[in-house]
Amino acid sequence: MSPVVTATRVLAVLGIALLALLPFVTQDYVLHIAIQILIWGFVYTAWSMMGRFGLTSFGHGAFLGIGAYVPAMLWNFFGVTPWLGLPVAMAAAVLVSLLIGYPSFRLRVVGHYFALVTLALSQVVLLTLVAAREVTGGSLGMTLNVVHSWFALQFSGKATYFWIALAVWVAGLFVWRWIDRGIGRVALEALSEDEIAAASIGINVLREKLRVTMISAALTALGGGLLTQYIQYVNPEVVSGVSVSLQIVFAAIAGGMHTLLGPTVGALFTIVLNETLRILFGTHFIGAANTIYGILLILFIIFMPQGIVGLIEGLSARVAARPRLTPRPADGE
Amino acid sequence: MDIFLLEAILNGILLGGVLALLALGLNLIFGVIDVVWIAYAELVMCGMYTIYWLYAVYHWPFLAAAVAAILLVALLGVCVHRLIIEPVLGSAPINQLLATGGLLFFLQSFATLLFGTDFRNIGLRLPIIDLGEIDLSFARLLAFIVAIVGAAGLYLFLRRSYLGTAIRAIAQDREVMGLMGVNARSVYFMTSAIGGGLAGLAGCLLVLQYDVHPFIGNSFGPITFMICVLGGLGNMIGGFLAAFIMSQIISVGGYYFSIEFSYVLAFLLFIVMIFVRPQGIFSR
Numbered sequence: 001m002s003p004v005v006t007a008t009r010v011l012a013v014l015g016i017a018l019l020a021l022l023p024f025v026t027q028d029y030v031l032h033i034a035i036q037i038l039i040w041g042f043v044y045t046a047w048s049m050m051g052r053f054g055l056t057s058f059g060h061g062a063f064l065g066i067g068a069y070v071p072a073m074l075w076n077f078f079g080v081t082p083w084l085g086l087p088v089a090m091a092a093a094v095l096v097s098l099l100i101g102y103p104s105f106r107l108r109v110v111g112h113y114f115a116l117v118t119l120a121l122s123q124v125v126l127l128t129l130v131a132a133r134e135v136t137g138g139s140l141g142m143t144l145n146v147v148h149s150w151f152a153l154q155f156s157g158k159a160t161y162f163w164i165a166l167a168v169w170v171a172g173l174f175v176w177r178w179i180d181r182g183i184g185r186v187a188l189e190a191l192s193e194d195e196i197a198a199a200s201i202g203i204n205v206l207r208e209k210l211r212v213t214m215i216s217a218a219l220t221a222l223g224g225g226l227l228t229q230y231i232q233y234v235n236p237e238v239v240s241g242v243s244v245s246l247q248i249v250f251a252a253i254a255g256g257m258h259t260l261l262g263p264t265v266g267a268l269f270t271i272v273l274n275e276t277l278r279i280l281f282g283t284h285f286i287g288a289a290n291t292i293y294g295i296l297l298i299l300f301i302i303f304m305p306q307g308i309v310g311l312i313e314g315l316s317a318r319v320a321a322r323p324r325l326t327p328r329p330a331d332g333e
Numbered sequence: 334m335d336i337f338l339l340e341a342i343l344n345g346i347l348l349g350g351v352l353a354l355l356a357l358g359l360n361l362i363f364g365v366i367d368v369v370w371i372a373y374a375e376l377v378m379c380g381m382y383t384i385y386w387l388y389a390v391y392h393w394p395f396l397a398a399a400v401a402a403i404l405l406v407a408l409l410g411v412c413v414h415r416l417i418i419e420p421v422l423g424s425a426p427i428n429q430l431l432a433t434g435g436l437l438f439f440l441q442s443f444a445t446l447l448f449g450t451d452f453r454n455i456g457l458r459l460p461i462i463d464l465g466e467i468d469l470s471f472a473r474l475l476a477f478i479v480a481i482v483g484a485a486g487l488y489l490f491l492r493r494s495y496l497g498t499a500i501r502a503i504a505q506d507r508e509v510m511g512l513m514g515v516n517a518r519s520v521y522f523m524t525s526a527i528g529g530g531l532a533g534l535a536g537c538l539l540v541l542q543y544d545v546h547p548f549i550g551n552s553f554g555p556i557t558f559m560i561c562v563l564g565g566l567g568n569m570i571g572g573f574l575a576a577f578i579m580s581q582i583i584s585v586g587g588y589y590f591s592i593e594f595s596y597v598l599a600f601l602l603f604i605v606m607i608f609v610r611p612q613g614i615f616s617r
Contacts, residue, residue, distance in 0.1 A: 056427045103608040111426050112369055116558055117607050120600040123555050127600070131593030242551060246434050253431065287445030287547070294439025301432040302420045 019166060023159035031158040033275060037267045038165035039227050042172040044252040044263030046219035049179055050212045051249070052257045054110075054192035057213075059100070059118025060220050060248045062125040063093040065240030067221030068228040069129060069136060075152070076145050077135075082153040086225045090218040096121070097217035098210065105209045108195070119242060126241035141235035144228070153229045161230050168226060169264070172219060176260055179212060188212065220248075250297050256307025265309050338588055340467050345584030346577065347470075350477035351538055353576035355553060356560040357484055357569055358531030364504045364567035365524040368418055368429045372437035374554030376413075376529060378444060380406045380536020381545040389455045403533035410529020411522055418525075437550070444547035452544035459541060476538035483534055484573060487527070500524055504567070556583075556596070559603040565613020574615060 023031060047060050070092055071085025100121050104114055129136050136142055148156045155161055179185055187203040199205050228234040238244065247270075255266025270293065277289035304311050359373050370376075380402045387398035413436065421432050462469040491497035502510045503520045511517055543549065560579050564571030579599050586595025606614060 054427075056430075100604070107608055107611065109607060109611060112430050113562070113607060113611060115427065115430055116369075116562055117604055119555060120559060120603050124597050124600045124604075127593045127597045131591050131597065242555060246438065249431065250435065250438070286449065287442040287447075290442030291439060291446050294435055294437075294442055297435030297438060298417055298432055301428055301435060302417070305424070305428060 016166070016170060020163065023162050028158050031162050033271060035158065035162050035165045035230060036227075037264070037271050038162075038169040039223055039230070040251070040271065041264035041267035042165075042169045042226075043220055043223035044248060044255065044266050045169075045172045045176055046216050046223060047248045048252045048257040048263045049176060049219070050209075050216040051252055053188040053209075053212060055209065055213065056111075056115050056249065057118040057216075058115045058242075058245045058249060059121040060216075061122035061240040061242070061245035062096060062118070063217045063220040064224035064227075064244060064248075065122070065125040065129060065236065066093045066096065067224030068234045068239040069142075070221075071225045072142060072144055072228050072234050073135065076142065081151050082225065082229055083151075086222060089225050090221045093217040093221035094214045097213050101210050101213040102206075105206050105213075110195075119245065122241055122245045126236050129236040129240060136236070139236060141233060141238075144232040144234075146232055154232065165226065165230070168222065173260060173264075175215065175219065179215070180260070250300075252307075253305070254297065254300050254307055256309035256311075256313075258306065259309045259313065262307050262309040266307065269308060336466050338585070340469075341584045341588035342581065343467065343469065344473065345581040347473040347477040348584060349577035349580035350480035351535055352553075352557065352560060352580050353573045354480040354483055354531060354535050354538070355557045356564065356572040356576045357487060358528045358535070359557055359561050360564070360567055360569045360572045361487070361500075361531070362524060362528040363561065364569065365500055366414070366418065366422075366521050367426075367507075368422075369426075369433070369558070369566075370413070370436075370528070371430055371433045371554070371558075372413075372440060372550075373528075373532060374550035374552075374557060375437050375440035376406050376409060376532035377536045377539065377553060378545065378547065378550045379409060379440065380533040381540040381543075381549065382444065382448065383533075384537060384540045385453050385455050385545050388457070389453070395457065399534075399537040402537055403530050406533030406536065407526045407530035410525040410527075410532070413529070414521060414525035418521075437554075441547050441550065448547065450546060450548075452546045454544045455540055457541065470542070472541040476541065479534070479538055483531065487531070488569075490527075496520075496523060556599065559600065563603060563606055563613060564615055568613055568615060571613050571615035575613075 022034060026034075043060075043064065047057065050057060067086075067089045070089035071080075071082045074080035074085040074088065075082060100117065103109070104117060109117055130138050133139075144154070146152075146154055148154050153164075187208045190197070191199070191203060191205050191208065195205055224239050228239070251266035251270045252263045253266070254269060255264065256262030273293065273296075274289045277292060281288045300307070306314060355373070355377065359370060362373075363369055383402035383405050384395075384398045387393040387401055388395050393401070413433075417432050417436055418429065421429050459471040459475070462471055462474065491501055499510075499515050499520050500523065502513075502515060503517055507517060539549075539553075543552075556579060560575045561572050563579065564573070564575035582599045582602060583592070583595045586598045589595075590598075
């Protein structure tokens with residue numbers, strides 16, 4: 001193992017350990033923000049697992065909604081623990097992702113057609129949740145029955161939930177890493193460049209695409225479930241439909257979907273920006289934060305489609321490359 | 334036949350007119366500039382707010398407010414093209430979708446910032462037409478008639494005028510037309526203005542039937558894209574017909590189930606259709 005890799009690993013372990021100490025040094029407010037950054041960062045990372053290979057889904061609101069509502073309803077109506085509810089929700093999300101993914105990939109529905117099909121899917125989930133108002137509470141949302149225990153995955157303090165969110169986020173990064181390291185990534189990158197060429201050298205296009213789609217859907221559902229368990233309230237508009245689907249796409253792109261920490265940086269950036277603007281403007285200017293957010297998104301897409309992390313990496317690569325550009329004395333005459 | 338079903342079908346036809354107008358504007362922009370404006374329904378929202386302010390707050394006559402709204406949204410369309418679309422014209426289609434998606438975010442939150450989340454009604458009560466046992470809203474009938482006239486006007490403009498011919502030519506072959514001396518850039522601006530104007534017109538018609546609020550675009554936007562794709566993106570006649578199919582599903586579905594489930598049906602139909610006939614149901 002090269003010393004650089006070892007150093008990176010030591011740094012990563014140290015960083016995570018330091019993060020885990022956070023509940024001992026801050027107040028609840030900071031923890032609350034941190035939990036949201038970790039869970040949304042996890043969701044955005046999950047989206048990027050397929051987004052970075054050109055599978056731009058505008059429908060992750062569907063998976064998030066399934067993840068949020070299935071465990072919540074199982075718990076409220078049947079007293080089924082989220083420990084069972086979350087896997088059920090993930091399985092349901094995988095099933096839905098297969099129903100939409102298989103025909104899409106089979107029939108080569110790509111680009112904005114794929115974006116629109118997935119957008120329709122997230123609308124289907126949103127409207128179904130609103131329409132089934134007898135059981136879901138419709139647009140008014142649904143409050144979880146609160147019992148503080150590990151069985152219910154609800155806790156009186158924020159520290160426990162912070163550690164859970166941290167663990168899940170780290171696990172998400174490992175999955176990202178695992179896809180990145182595997183042979184599948186090479187295959188997926190090849191096919192996002194040129195699908196026909198990739199298929200002609202023996203890459204099973206359909207299988208590779210379905211694999212990342214299923215993983216991405218399952219993890220997004222898990223994120224949605226955890227978010228609901230933490231807030232103990234769920235509303236269809238917040239976890240499904242066009243708005244949240246676009247929010248996921250944008251945050252992942254703003255952070256940088258091609259790098260490990262990019263989507264998390266996207267979550268950090270958007271949530272901190274939102275909080276800062278909220279404190280600056282107060283509740284008097286509802287929408288001020290999102291207005292600035294919207295402008296930034298347009299600027300990001302136009303000027304730095306690689307995202308924040310991509311930009312930083314690009315700059316540091318340029319700095320690192322600089323010495324090599326000047327000819328060494330030995331090369332002279 | 335059941336009188337309520339008949340009413341649902343009639344209302345579906347009337348709703349189809351407005352949806353057709355929306356689909357027409359979006360299709361025009363797609364066909365000519367090759368860009369999908371995700372924020373198209375938010376332009377409609379801007380038109381609705383313009384009328385609300387001019388008519389209900391500043392007491393302009395409705396027609397003057399409507400003309401102002403159409404012109405303003407047309408101008409907005411030009412600004413959108415200049416500021417957002419032009420810089421990303423050369424990049425991947427998905428980036429264009431995302432850039433206008435950012436615009437959607439911006440317009441929704443800017444409207445929230447300016448006007449709050451209140452539902453606002455312009456307070457113009459149009460009569461209900463009594464057709465025996467069926468009640469027909471005059472506002473809807475008016476919307477339908479104006480939408481059809483608007484669509485016919487656009488058709489004539491594209492077929493008969495010099496500029497319309499240039500627009501159609503660009504839609505067919507953008508490279509060659511540049512060599513033939515058509516200035517693509519000014520055609521794009523013109524198209525964006527017409528697309529914006531159509532959104533403004535749709536706003537004038539919708540404000541008579543619905544309260545305006547910052548997120549009203551979410552009720553029309555997604556269904557409009559689905560209609561365009563169903564009719565074949567860029568195929569204006571296809572989109573026009575698809576609008577009436579979708580509106581029937583929504584209206585009659587709403588009669589049998591609930592309005593949300595009828596939208597679910599419409600979206601599911603869309604998903605199935607894109608797998609069965611991705612080029613649109615009316616393409617040859």
